[in-house]
Amino acid sequence: MAVVRMAGVSLVGPRDEIEAMALGLLKAGDFEPMSPEVMLSGGRLSSRIRTPQSNRWDVLLEKLERLRGLAGTPAPGRRALDGASGVPFPDNSFSDVSFSEISFSKLEERVNRLSRLAEVWRARLEHLRMEYGRCRAMLEFARALEALGLPPSLLASSPCCRVVLGSLTGENWQRLREIASAAPVLLLPLFENEGRTTVAAFCEASYSAAFEKLLAGVHMRVFETAMRELAAGGGAQLSDRLDFLEAEIGRCRDMPTLYTGENRFELERLYGVVYAMQRVYSLCRMGGEFGDMAVVSGWMPEEACGELRALAGREAPHTVVLTEDGASLESKGSELPTLLRNAPVARRFQEIVRLYSLPSYSELDPTLVVSVSFCLFFGFMFGDVGHGLALILGTWLMERRGWMGRALASVMKVAGASAVLFGILYGSVFGSEELIPPLWISPMKHVDTLLPVAVGVGIAFLSLGILLRIRSLARRREWGEALFSPEGVTGLAFYWLALAFGVLSLEGTLAPWESRIFIAVLALLFCAMLLGNVLARSMFRGESVDEGGVVHLFSVFHALLNFISNTASFVRLAAFALNHAGLCAAVFMLGQMVERVPGGKVFHALVLVAGHIVIIGLEGLIVFIQTLRLEYYEFFGKFYHGGGREFRPVLWRRSAQERGRAD
Structure with a gap:
């Protein structure tokens, strides 16, 4: 398609x-x-x-x-x-x-020249930042000592004490604090900058060797000459030095931008x-x-x-x-990629098909049928004007906040619109059937109409799946399978005649001789399915049949049982429509029960709001899953195999994978 x-x-x-x-x-x-x-x-x-x-x-x-x-x-x-x-x-x-x-080679030379220039800028900026951190550490340490009345040169040159200034990441700072609590080490945090913590670490001179290993273990960047400069009285001009470094860092940071x-x-x-x-x-x-x-x-x-x-x-x-x-x-055996192209509305449902499997190149694309049937099934089971509008609004909000992908959000918006349409047909607004008159039926009042319609929809949908399978087999020129298989022409005729015979028999309108004709034709079709391998081999001599006789016999009976179970499966359309109406009625009853207690009107409103949120969230999810089941099992199981490989053209814009490999 x-x-x-x-x-x-x-x-x-x-x-x-x-x-x-x-x-x-x-x-x-x-x-x-x-x-x-x-x-x-x-x-x-x-x-x-x-x-x-x-x-x-x-x-x-x-x-x-x-x-x-x-x-x-x-x-x-x-x-x-x-x-x-x-x-x-x-x-x-x-x-x-x-x-x-x-x-x-010429372009490589130009790019390498620019790359070397960028490395010079980066190295210069890194050097300035390290020097700024060293000078600021010296200044903050000197101020801390002066606040205690100690001259920096005295502690910096003390033979009994080892003092180290340095910086480390926030994570390693926490590790150092934990280790220092069980070691003869004193830590003084000075300041934090760009995710790194600058500290002054103290220990006894006899502990110096173990102290150096400890600092190396937490990857501390040690300012080697800082204490020697403080001991020599080199901290007098630190404020001016920091102002100069800040200006240089700003100029170096802006240099690439100015150059570009x-x-x-x-x-x-x-x-x-x-x-x-x-x-x-x-x-x-x-x-x-x-x-x-x-x-x-x-x-x-x-x-x-x-x-x-x-x-x-x-x-x-x-x-x-x-x-x-x-x-x-x-x-010749080549595996061709699959490229799907659908109308904008149907394109939203390509993701539903992809969840099952992408169609192979020679296979029919069921997206158009899925776009119609998905809305029909979801609306049939979840028909309500208020709940449909709430579903659309909730989907829009989750998409805006990034909680739901765009593809799924598109499907849910269309499903919500379908629920609104069926809500108008049912006359249901947040479970109430008193606000607007139904254009078709009320699920709770017309069960005798709802159930046959649900089964009729299932019969039509299953028949469409078999017809698509017949078409796929004809395209592959597998005529024997298309004509005589249980899910081919013979099986479809048997299915329709059996349904007609059952309905007419229940109504009691069949004469005895008409019943005998129905039974005879059904028996003839059943024999044709049982002898399908023999008929296919004799009528289409070039067509091979892989199944053995016993396997084929069991596959025929399995297919006939599937006709019954698949048809009965569509009763869920009516069942969930009734379930939806019943849950809404239960919410209204709970609201009326709490209305008699003090503050009853407030509790009544809370029960209604909470109940409808649960219905929209929980039942909406269940109905979504049941709709997928009808699509994948009852419909796709008739004709669809999937297994296609997606067409992936090389685009002008690089993909995320290509950018990731480059990084």
């Missing part, structure tokens, strides 16, 4: 033309690379192709992004792929550059070229090279092949475009 027809494509031509074509494919976003061996298997080129093992542009791009991170500037924003990506499309300033003119601002256009162009080449080689990584030529193969929608040939005519006149339709490649 919505599985896009795919084609295998190979581009063979000069390397610079292939790179230009790859850039166009990245912008289109509909090309998934594959090994050239799939398309060129057995050809004369296949033995000469060598495949690159890594993308050498990854390192250059990573260095440029580190420079951007150090400067605190976002990625260049020209023609962004979307409002949040910040990734530039190749624009006119890039399209005038020929790929043959791009030299990796002054050289913005040059750096944006450099980043754009490196980013483009990184994406081009990501697409070409599964391709290959032979001499001065290159080859890239991949999957793409058949409808896009015409645009690819037009692009080749404009950008790559010496490149050969080879295509082969997906059906031909699938017959």
Whole structure:
């Protein structure tokens, strides 16, 4: 229904033309690379192709992004792929550059020069921060001693006491405090800055060796010369020194931003070229090279092949475009990727199908049927105007707060709208059937109508599943299975005739001779199903049958029992509709019971609010699960296998996995 027809494509031509074509494919976003061996298997080129093992542009791009991170500037924003990506499309300033003119060695030299400059800034900033921490530690320690009336030089030069100034992380500071409580060590915290705690640690001179091991164990950054400077009276100008260091740190921190601002256009162009080449080689990584030529193969929608040939005519006149339709490649044993394309409303329910399994390439996509049936089943069981609106509002709030994914939230909003529609049909608003008149029936008052309708919906839905299975078998030209299996034409005819015979017999409208005709036809269809293997082998000689006789006999009886159990399973539609009405009635009764106690109106309101919240949350979840069961077991079990592989094109914007590998 919505599985896009795919084609295998190979581009063979000069390397610079292939790179230009790859850039166009990245912008289109509909090309998934594959090994050239799939398309060129057995050809004369296949033995000469060598495949690159890594993308050498990854390192250059990573260095440029580190420079951007150090400067605190976002990625260049020209023609962004979307409002949040910040990734530039190749624009006119890039399209005038020929790929043959791009030299990796020259670009690598420029990027390495920038990277070395960034390392100098980083090292300078780190040195200034360490010096600032050392000087501030000396100043704070001197002030603490002066507050006690002790000159810093006296304690710093004492032969009986060992004093160390240093900083460590907050976690290691807690560890040091725990260890020091059981050791002859005194700790004096001085200040905290950027997640690190600066402390003064004291111990006896005889404990110095163990003291050094202790500090090394908690990774304390020791200011080696601090105490010697204090002993020599070097703390007099510390305040001026700190002011100078603060100014230097600010200038050094702003230096990358100033540099990138002054050289913005040059750096944006450099980043754009490196980013483009990184994406081009990501697409070409599964391709290959032979001499001065290159080859890239991949999957793409058949409808896009015409645009690819037009692009080749404009950008790559010496490149050969080879295509082969997906059906031909699938017959050779290739596993084609699955790309689903549905209408916007139905697209919301693709995730419901994915939860079960993605359809394989040659399989029918049930998304459209699921989008209709899911709303029908959910609304049938949870029909209430107030509860449906509350479900929509609750879903919207959870999506806004990030508690629910966008795909699931979209499904729940549509399900809530379906509950509102059925609530209007039932005349139910928060369980009350007095506010609006029902447009159809009231579940509690018309059970005799609700139950047959639920079973009728189940019969139609099961029949649709069997019809889709027959169509799938016909597409694979498995005619024997399509005609004579219990879930084929013969089984469907048996199911319908058995239902008609049962209904007419209960009504007592069948004459004896009509009953005998029904029984005879049912017996004939049953025998056809039992002898289905023999009939298929004799009528369609090219069709093989794997099942043995005994296995086939049991599978026929199992399928007939499934007809009964699957049909009865749809009674749950009526049962949960009645359950919903009953729970609401119980909430109203509880509210009336507590209304007689002091403050009864308040308790009445609280019971109503709490009861309806429980109904919306708990019963809504149960109905959602039951709806999935009807879809997956009763419907998908008839015709759907899944097991497809998702179509994953290489896009202009890097995926989270690619960024993670780079980091």
